[in-house]
Amino acid sequence: MNVLMFGWEFPPHILGGLGTASYGITKGLSLQPDTHITFCIPRPWGDEDKSFMNIIGLSETPIVWKDVNYDYVKQRLGDKMDPQLYYDLRDHIYADFNYRMTDDLGCIEFSGKYPSNLYDEINNYSIVAGVIARQQQYDIIHAHDWLTYPAGIHAKNISGKPLVIHVHATDFDRSRGNVNPTVYNIEKDGMDHADCIMCVSELTRQTVINHYHQDPAKCIAMHNAVYPLDQEILDMVNQRKPFKEKKTKVVTFLGRLTMQKGPEYFVEAAALVLNRTRNIRFCMAGSGDMMEEMINLVASHGIADRFFFPGFMKGKQVYEVFRDSDVYVMPSVSEPFGISPLEAMQCDVPSIISKQSGCAEILKKCIKTDYWDIHAMADAIYSICTNDSLHEYLAKEGKREVDEITWEKVGQRIYNCYQNLLN
Known part of the structure; x- marks a missing residue:
């Protein structure tokens, strides 16, 4: 089975959970029988893991x-593309795009990020995807997140092959209901054209059904997972100081500082905890448009000496943060899934998550509170930090639980969905 997959991020160059999920899904899917994946991204860097699939960069695909x-x-x-593939793709240019800005190889430049002209990049991605869709041989199309839905539709119109779209989030999640009509229309168009809609949780599936008016029969909850930690990360995590020996505990928030992630509730809960004890420090790792607001909120509560803001973390840095943490908190207002609690629990870090998150559907060995209930959140933080037995239980059982939630199992479920579509 040949899969043509469209994505926007891929490790090691990631900007959020989408890249992490893309790696896990493709790796898990590659372990299924006779499955070959071609993964398209706007801009490759040459250091991506190509051991289990092919990668095509749209910034190296000619349209002129x-x-x-x-x-x-x-x-x-360089290492970004085989020159022969460049020539093979060049033979499938389907229109006169000389009016567009291209480089000396006839390719469009992509930032590989989320620039201010994001809609232009989405449109360009779809145009370039048309060349790839005409040149590649595939049985099924799989498009990740709204940014690549137009490309998936284009490929389906060209080939007539089934289209699977993967909903990692909707604009209802990102905007707290203040939906951008342009984004909504792109999302709904992708869903309308899809033969199967994979949603990262039942929470997201219900949003797709109720707010995008999709047939429940073609909507499937496909929960995310985690990959086993490699030995280097395990060795680093195992260097942590034992919980009982630490006089000052560390409680961590790690994610984008945006309204979707509920960082203000973390700060408010921290202020309540610090009214009861000063032997806890709070780490708010991440970046986003609410960074300055959160710094000011911490200052207004008079707890700046107990807070630190290390900025955006990625790769090994994430696990360095978890190694130094005693509790992880994800107070998201609307979280389609949320991989970070699973990653924290892999590192023996007890987690507190909002009931409004997709991962709450599959996790049992953690504490769940409503995102707005700062008193319950504060009680949970205080209890874990001051009760050695509770901390030990959640750390041990949490790790045992997430070790059973693997991408290989997710890949098998996706493979079965593909088979059903093709049959």
Whole structure:
């Protein structure tokens, strides 16, 4: 089975949970029988893991025919693309795009991020995807998140192959209901054209059914997972100081500082905890448009000496934060899934999550509160930090639980969905 997959992020260059999930899904799917994946991203960097799939960068895919020699193409592309693939793609340019801004290889430049001209990049992605969709051989199309839905639709219109879209979040989650009509229309168009809609939780599935008016029969809850920690990370995590020996505990928030993630509730709960004890420090790791507001809120409560803001964390840095943490808190207002609590629990860190998160549907060995209930959140933080037995139980049982939630199992479920569509 050949899968043409469209995504926006891929490790090690990620900006959020989408890249982490993309890696897990493709790795788990690659372990299924006779499955071959071609994963398309706006801009590759050349250091992605290509051991289990092919990667095509849209920034290296030509849309304007250029007469360039092989050696020059090889020099320009480096580790990002096989020069022969460049020429194969060039033979499938389907329209005259000379009016568009392209480089010396006839390719469109992509930032590989979420720039201010994001809608232009989404449109360009769809145009370039048309070249790839005409050149590649595939049985099924899989598009991740709203940014790639237009590309998935384009590929379906070209090939007639089934389209699967993966809903990692909706604009109802990102905006607390203040939906951007342009984003909503892109999301709904993708869903309307999809043969199967995979949602990262039942919470998200219900949003898709009720707010995007989709047939429940084609909507499937496909929960995320985690991959086993490699030995280097395990060794680092195991260097942590024993909980009982620590005089000052560390409670961590790790995520985007945006209204979706509920950072203000974390600060308010922290202020309540610090009214009872000063032997706890709070780490707010991440960046976002609410950073300054959160710093000011901490200052207004007079708890700045107990807070620190290390900024955006990625890769190994995430696990360095977990190694130094005693409790992890995810107070999201609306979280389609939320992989970070699973990652924290892998590192023996007890977690407190909001009931309004998708991962709450599958996690049992953690504490769940409403995101707005700062008193319950504060009680949970205080209890875990001051009760050695409770901390030990949640750390041990939490790790045991998430070790059974693997991407290979997710890959098998996705593979079965593919088979049902093709049959």
